[in-house]
Amino acid sequence: MPSIQLQGKIFLRGTINALTGLHIGGNSGELDIGGIDNPVIRNAFNRQPYIPGSSLRGKMRGLLDRHFNNSLDKRVGRDVRVHECQTPTDYNGCPVCQVFGVAPIRQLSGKTMPTRLIVRDTFLTAKSIEALDIADTDTDFTEIKTEVAIDRITSAATPRQQERVPAGTTFGPFQVVHSLYTLDESEQNNQLQDELQFFDTVLTGMELLEDDYLGGSGSRGSGQIIFDNLTLTFKSRECYEKADMPPITIAENANIKTLRQSNYTEKILNAINVPS
Numbered sequence: 417m418p419s420i421q422l423q424g425k426i427f428l429r430g431t432i433n434a435l436t437g438l439h440i441g442g443n444s445g446e447l448d449i450g451g452i453d454n455p456v457i458r459n460a461f462n463r464q465p466y467i468p469g470s471s472l473r474g475k476m477r478g479l480l481d482r483h484f485n486n487s488l489d490k491r492v493g494r495d496v497r498v499h500e501c502q503t504p505t506d507y508n509g510c511p512v513c514q515v516f517g518v519a520p521i522r523q524l525s526g527k528t529m530p531t532r533l534i535v536r537d538t539f540l541t542a543k544s545i546e547a548l549d550i551a552d553t554d555t556d557f558t559e560i561k562t563e564v565a566i567d568r569i570t571s572a573a574t575p576r577q578q579e580r581v582p583a584g585t586t587f588g589p590f591q592v593v594h595s596l597y598t599l600d601e602s603e604q605n606n607q608l609q610d611e612l613q614f615f616d617t618v619l620t621g622m623e624l625l626e627d628d629y630l631g632g633s634g635s636r637g638s639g640q641i642i643f644d645n646l647t648l649t650f651k652s653r654e655c656y657e658k659a660d661m662p663p664i665t666i667a668e669n670a671n672i673k674t675l676r677q678s679n680y681t682e683k684i685l686n687a688i689n690v691p692s
């Protein structure tokens with residue numbers, strides 16, 4: 417296999433605004449007796465709720481699999497079916513596996529690129545920590561939502577509880593890091609176009625997520641989020657070589673839609689000094 421060269425990294429930062437209550441499930445095993453049934457995930461040090469990068473990434477990947485009509489042919493444990501390409505031909509034609517990566521099975525050994533996408537954990541903004549401190553909620557930084565299950569014959573009601581981060585909470589900055597790779601000098605320009613197309617797949621995943629939900633109980637109102645105040649920067653290979661060379665700001669104050677409609681690909685290609 418030819419050598420893989422890193423041409424640079426795209427950094428997307430911004431805030432995640434919870435437009436409705438957000439429930440990303442934590443571990444009820446760590447709760448005291450008398451605790452609630454469906455807790456949210458929290459940072460063990462300060463007990464503040466956060467958004468794990470794995471939750472964002474997993475949801476984006478699942479929505480993109482559906483968008484591209486990918487086959488769900490891999491089993492995780494007994495009950496979970498996911499998509500992961502099993503052959504080099506499938507992998508080469510699959511933007512989702514190219515972006516999110518595949519397990520290193522034997523058939524693919526030496527025939528895949530490194531995983532391009534990293535999604536970091538996102539914590540509460542200082543503003544939201546302050547606001548939630550002041551707010552008179554049931555629990556630290558969260559609310560308890562009680563829903564009622566109605567027996568369809570007797571109409572008997574059984575309440576159930578769920579912990580949520582309240583609507584209006586902001587998390588940030590989130591950070592998505594996307595690497596651009598090339599294999600062969602002579603084909604570099606075409607490859608970079610493809611690489612940037614992969615980043616557009618990431619943005620598509622984020623757009624699909626805005627129109628879907630994050631965490632649990634989405635069909636019952638929870639988990640509507642938007643990505644806002646987006647800043648896109650690019651750190652070329654040269655930035656890592658020369659300590660005094662700053663990353664280039666490609667876009668500021670954007671949302672997913674305005675970013676996708678902008679000429680960010682051209683600006684990144686110019687930054688790598690390849691005529692587009």
Ligand SMILES: [Zn+2]
Pocket residue numbers: 486499500501506507510512513514
């Ligand atoms: Zn695939």
